[in-house]
Amino acid sequence: MSEAITIAAQALGEVMHGRSLGEVLEQLSAQERPIVQSLTFDALRKWTSSQELIKEFVPKTPPPETAHLLSVAIALFLHGEQKAYAAHTIVDQAVEACGQYDKTLYAKGMVNAVLRKVSQKLQAVVDKGYAPDPISMYYPAWWRANLKKSYPKEWQAIGFQQAQRAPLILRVNERQHTRDQYQAMLSQVGIASKTIDTLAGIPLPSALILEEAVPVSDLPEFYSGAVSVQDAGAQLAAILLNPQAGDLILDACAAPGGKTAHLLELADADVVALEIDKERLTRIGGNLDRLRLHSERVQILRGDASQPSWWDGRSFDKILLDAPCSASGIVARHPDIPFLRRASDIAQLQQKQQGILAQAWKMLKPDGVLLYITCSIFPEEGEDQAKWFAAEYPNALRLSAPGQILPSATNDGFYYALFKKNGS
Ligand SMILES: C[S@@+](CC[C@H](N)C(=O)[O-])C[C@H]1O[C@@H](n2cnc3c(N)ncnc32)[C@H](O)[C@@H]1O
Structure with missing residues (x-):
């Protein structure tokens, strides 16, 4: 050691x-x-x-x-x-x-x-019966101030939660096995798991939490695509977008493809998976191959979602916009994040998020729906953006969605807003 x-x-x-x-x-x-x-x-x-x-x-x-x-x-x-x-x-x-x-x-x-x-x-x-360290995570002053301003009562509890080790959470690929079947397969190899049945009142049919983390190579049929590692908060995305057979869906910020794959597990939809980053883009195909979901229905494209240059002009029925953000909601899984971000990043990210939202809205069909997601707990990237969007686009009708989800022992922090396009 x-x-x-x-x-x-x-x-x-x-x-x-x-x-x-x-x-x-x-x-x-x-x-x-x-x-x-x-x-x-x-x-x-x-x-x-x-x-x-x-x-x-x-x-x-x-x-x-x-x-x-x-x-x-x-x-x-x-x-x-x-x-x-x-x-x-x-x-x-x-x-x-x-x-x-x-x-x-x-x-x-x-x-x-x-x-x-x-x-x-x-x-x-x-x-004396105490935990050795009740709270510890390091947050730079601006980060702490931001948390405290946004969550005057809960900010310390959030900090505590994010300083804990994150559990391993799985999404069962129900094209291959039901959750019950996979849980039995885990138990046969001595891996104990529990189901996570709902989050923010929404049923999660495929989520399992392991009592102890294991390397993915120990998970039965991992390499033939029986299961993915995905936080419970992230599993809400595809469920909220509710893909249907034949839908044309844009996954606007897609790499490494966790949510693209989930959409394809749920329905025979046509999905355009767009990603700006060349290296990250390659991971989408790899993930879909492993999960046996790569077909002619899927188009993996390199492009900037805030620009139309990559677009062939076909409007989308549904858009999943998992925007680049501070990632302040997933600190338990990425404890280096608070060390790497700067206060000035937030305003820049807001600009990017708005640029992508504006372009995505143009590519959505009348009556289509757009799901805006960030893995952030800063309202500047969540509710503030949803309010800005609703004010900027009077044809955006806000549908019911969880809004801000705070980190807990079984999920990371995410923000979800759902909009329907009224007319064109
Ligand atoms: C939160 S991650 C997406 C995670 C992914 N949806 C998943 O579930 O596996 C955001 C992604 O957006 C990409 N991105 C950032 N700016 C973009 C842009 N303007 N157009 C397209 N993709 C962008 C980033 O490279 C990053 O891969």
């Missing part, structure tokens, strides 16, 4: 310099990735508390490599991992990891002493 701790500490350093964790993890070998991902995710989730503990116990500010290494190790204590690894194992492995880049006795001695003290302090807290 000491090598993984060293790599995780280096990965943290890269995130602090503005690189996305996904990018950093992609460079690792398949063998290193899962453990390093788990260590870095936890270190980011527990960032504030680990920095406070480092300040409390380290005599003088340590160099960044050491601070990051301590953060990785302290996060293991903060998640109560003494059960998984004995405290002395965590300390020994961290000291060994330190020796991989700093051979001085001082550095190793300091890491040893600090982690022993941290472990004792946290054990005393746990002995």
Whole structure:
């Protein structure tokens, strides 16, 4: 584990310099990735508390490599991992990891002493019956202020929720198996799951939550498309758009294709999956191939949804607009997000969202419906945009939709608004 701790500490350093964790993890070998991902995710989730503990116990500010290494190790204590690894194992492995880049006795001695003290302090807290760390996720000041302004009562609970490990949630491909059948298949290989039956009052017929996360390679028939990994909040999208056989549907911001696939699982619709990013675009076909949903009904196009240049002029019956956003609703799954965004991003994203909404509306048939989605909990990207849109387009009739969904133990945060086009 000491090598993984060293790599995780280096990965943290890269995130602090503005690189996305996904990018950093992609460079690792398949063998290193899962453990390093788990260590870095936890270190980011527990960032504030680990920095406070480092300040409390380290005599003088340590160099960044050491601070990051301590953060990785302290996060293991903060998640109560003494059960998984004995405290002395965590300390020994961290000291060994330190020796991989700093051979001085001082550095190793300091890491040893600090982690022993941290472990004792946290054990005393746990002995009194408390969780080692009640709230921790790091949020930059502007992010916290935004949350607090939007959710004066709930903002701390939201922060707490987003600092937890996110569960693994599946969407069963009902073209292959019913949810009950798949649950039985899971149980046969010893994987315990529960159904998630509704969210925001809307039935979720295909959602399963695993009691413990497993690698996808352990999921029965994953590679032949029996199931996808998709948050329960995201599973509402295709259900709300309610695709029907023969519908012409635009998935305006489609990669990696999670919602495109769900639309195709639900109906024999004709779907145009549009995506601006060349690399991400390739993932749509891959996902549809795996799920056995790739057919002549699907057109995968590279293009900018805020421009008509890619459009052949055929109006759509339905549009799913999963807009680029701050991703503030999916921090539990991507704990590097608050470290990477800037306050100024929000206004820029709002402009992009409005540009895509305006163009999409032109491509929608009279009486067609448009579902606007963001995986954000900032109202600037959700309800404010829906209000702007309704005011800007008097022919937009707002239909019933969940609006803002906040993160919980079984779903990420999403925003949903549904509009029907009255006349042309
Ligand atoms: C929230 S993600 C979509 C997730 C996807 N719907 C799914 O469920 O798998 C938003 C996507 O929009 C793409 N995007 C951003 N701006 C775009 C634009 N102007 N036109 C088309 N796609 C865009 C991004 O590259 C990103 O892949």
